[in-house]
Every structure is written in structure tokens, then in C-alpha cells.
Amino acid sequence: MLNPSRERIGFIGLGIMGKPMAANLLQADYPLVVYNRSRPAMEALAAAGAKVALSPANLAQMVDVIITCLPDSPDVEAVFLGSQGVIETVRSGSLCIDMSTIAPATARQVYRAFQTRQVQFLDAPVSGGDIGAQQGTLSIMVGGEEAAFQRALPIFQAMGKNIIHIGETGAGQVTKACNQIVVAMTVQAVAEALTLAKKSGVDAAKVREALLGGFARSRVLEVHGKRMLEGNFQPGFKLKLHRKDMNIVLKTGQELGLPLLGSSQVTELMTALLAQGYGELDNAALAMLYERLGGL
């Protein structure tokens, strides 16, 4: 087996998350090749010592481990399995890691396609936002085989802190879906409660403070509750991205035959805000809808 510190890594998708994650791999002395649809992000990493590839297929020829961090399921499918995709050139013994947030079903489909080529695949979505990506403190939820997880672990440790191997392929994405459910519904709960306080003429800041002392305590009440009180909806985690994740959640529930009553309600509210042009705001902006509902 290769010395993990020498694995050559290819990184595809240098967005708000991928770019700092790739930079952390360079920082940890991994030989790095990058690919991105637009050039500026590639040039920034090239200046820091990365090589640049011409396509996913071109990148896969140059590395041992291929990491993707892309917007949505179709992007991941195209980069791995499409024309000029990784699958055209990938060598047996390679490891593919998808760190995007996508449908568990898509993760399983890519895994199966690579399985016949003796290529390992992990689904490893993250949470912790762009700040976690920059600081190398992401939470990483991993699905896939144990051997692949052990091989990837030193790489994950260069990008994150709280790294958990949940189970088989798809389990990482299922965990991320569960995370997005809990965050979305807790944001709605806090919005509903703080709007009730305001509408009652009660100091919502004191209500938040009191609630933090008891069973209502959550990180969302702390962080998003504060944003709602200040009316400061600078992201944070953008509403449009959370809504995209909630679409994955709802589709997964539908495929499994599980009615996700709360998730579908909060997704409807997110969708309305998005259609009104507020997608770039933090997901805490849900509170705006409650203020309007109450005529505040």
C-alpha cells in the first residue's frame, strides 16, 4: 500500500467549500491536481502549487485519489460517469470520494459503477460551512467500505475534525439528509417561537436567553436565533443551498415511502422565499416569513 502522505490527489469542484478544502490538502503536503469549470479558482490553487487538469478524465489519469465537491447530484453523476468523466480513464485501485451533498441513491449508483472497475468509492458529505472548510474543522459523515475509509482517513484529517464512518455506501448522504432535516425544522421552530414573543410584545432576546437555559437549548437557537433577533441574514448557510438539500431529503423520503411532514412544510416556506429572490440570504431568513404572516 502507498504511504498515505504520498497519495496524489485530484480535486474537482473549487467552489466556496471545495477551494479551501483543496488548499488544506496542499497545506498538508499532498501532491494536488485540480479541475474546475471556471478558471480563476484553478489559477489561485496553481499559484499555491497545484497542477491543473483539462477535464475530469484528464485529472483521473494523474492521481490515486479523486475528490469531488460539487453542487448537486447531476453534477456528481456527470463528473464521475459522464463524457470526459473520471470513469473513462480511472485506474483500478483508485479511490473516489464524493464530498458533495447529493441523493443517497446517486451515491449508490456511482459506487456500483466503480465497483466493477475495482475502484473504491466513499460518500463523505460535510457540515460546518465555508468557515469550517477554511479552518479545516469540517464534520465529515462517511459511507462506504471500511478499507476505503481507512485509506481516506488521513486525507479527511487534513480537512476536518469530526470524522465518522456511519455505515455502507449512501450512509454518509443519509446522515447529511438527517442533519439538514433537524437544522431546517429547528430553524422553523425558533422562528415560530421568537415571532410569537415579538407579536406578544415580549422581549424576544430575553426569551431566547431563558430558553437557552433549558430543554429548548440548541445551536440553532444560539446562532440562528441571534441572527433573527438582529435581522442579520448574511450567510452563514445560504437558503438556496439548504432548499436544494431539502429537495434531496423529500425525494429520499418519497422513494422510501416515509412521509416527512415537517420537512415538507419547512421546504415549502424555503421555496417561497427563494421564489421571492431571497435565496442568497442565510437560512435564518425564514423568520422574515413569520414576521409577515403575523403582520409585523
Add this chain to the structure above:
Amino acid sequence: MLNPSRERIGFIGLGIMGKPMAANLLQADYPLVVYNRSRPAMEALAAAGAKVALSPANLAQMVDVIITCLPDSPDVEAVFLGSQGVIETVRSGSLCIDMSTIAPATARQVYRAFQTRQVQFLDAPVSGGDIGAQQGTLSIMVGGEEAAFQRALPIFQAMGKNIIHIGETGAGQVTKACNQIVVAMTVQAVAEALTLAKKSGVDAAKVREALLGGFARSRVLEVHGKRMLEGNFQPGFKLKLHRKDMNIVLKTGQELGLPLLGSSQVTELMTALLAQGYGELDNAALAMLYERLGGL
């Protein structure tokens, strides 16, 4: 002004919460008179040194401070304002404190009735459950005038730890309503997420563990999430009591003209479980409904 340690206290309502709260007042050397509809709880406190009253009106004649801890709004209204109620005998300069969870509107009504008699009134609902009541570690959310709050503070300190004066009369009950919204919707969020994990064939215990490391972290995920994983719905906080509180929440939203979309959905689920005979279970039993919805 009287030395606070000498105020004579009357305590009405010796249920699962009131009885240990009254016992803590005795423990703190407050002279105590008690009244309860049924005798056994009164006898237990009499054995510990309390006097026993024949009615709320009889109790009010013997004390300086009257505390109530009762099931619902109509009980509080009857004990304070009804026939043989506190209002028939209460002396000006007395302090009434209602520690029940009731409608903010009822709290304001009782306050106004006493205001004309120069009797102080505080709404001071608690959270922390029967264990918090026994250990004297309740959170107490207080609404009412500052002078009344200062007078009551040493009494509160004998029963609780996290004592916050939120605002004017009713503000304590509004805060409790907000607390119950956030807890109920977070319980639903955790039930929905953990059921999705199970239905996906993913280890829900590992999902909970992973989620506790990030933005989905909450006390409900910790405590109720664990109960759901173990299928252990011993209360805790009984579903029927939480549903009662949610009825107050919904009524308050309706009176204010604020549609509480999430609260009404979770209350419907609670109401179904209650009608099916599960009211004595912990509120985490909501997860049972999701398991059934998913055919698990």
C-alpha cells in the same frame, strides 16, 4: 417591608410538580400553609411541618404570599377568582405567584383582578420537570412588576436555579409557550430524521452521534433522541401535558393573528397519539407515529 425569610407562604396545588416545590420551601424554613383538592399530598407536607388550609380563601387569610401550581388555565382562574377563591379574603399587600403553565391572557386577567385590591401578581411558569422540582433546579420564567419580582426572588431561589424576569405580566407564560414550541418541533425534527435513517437501513445511533457534533446539536437530540433509539418512552415529560401546553400555544397564536404552522402540525400528531391512549408516555413517543407512517 417584611424580612423575606419570614414571609408566610401558602401553596395551592400539590401535584407532581407542586409537592416537591412546596417541600423545598419548607426545607428553606419558610412557614408554609398548603391546600390541595385531594388529601394525601397535604398530609405528607403536614407531616413535614406545613399547616393545612380548608380552601384557597381560607389559605389566603393565613399567609403573605400565595403560590399556585395547577393543571390548566380554568383551575388557576377558579382558585384565584372563583367561589371560595383567594380573592374573597386576600389582604392588600399580598403577593400572588402562579407557577402553572397557562394562557398568557388568563395571567393578565388575574393580574388585573388583583391590581384593584393592591395585591401583587406574577406569572412564573417553570421548566425542568419533576426532577428539577425535586432538586430545586427549575428554570423559572417570570412576568410582572419589578418590585414583585424582587420580593419573590428569594422564594424562587428556594425552588429553582435559572430565574429570569422576562417582562410585564404574561411575559413568563409567553416565554413558556415559546419553550414548548421549540421543544415540540425539535422532538418532531429528531423523530423525522432518525426514522429516515432507520428506513434507509442506516444505524440511527451513529447518525445521532454524528449530528451531535454539528449544527443539529440540541438537548432534545441528546435526550429525546436517545429515548427514541431505545424505544424507551417512560416520562420524562408526558405527552398529554405537552399537548395541553400546545393547545395554549395555538390559542395564543390564534388570538394574536399569527399562524403557527409548525406548532399546529406537531400538535395534530400529539393529539392523535393521545386519542390512541398514549398520553402517559414521554413526548418522545412521537417517533412511534413516524415508524408507523413508514411501515417500520
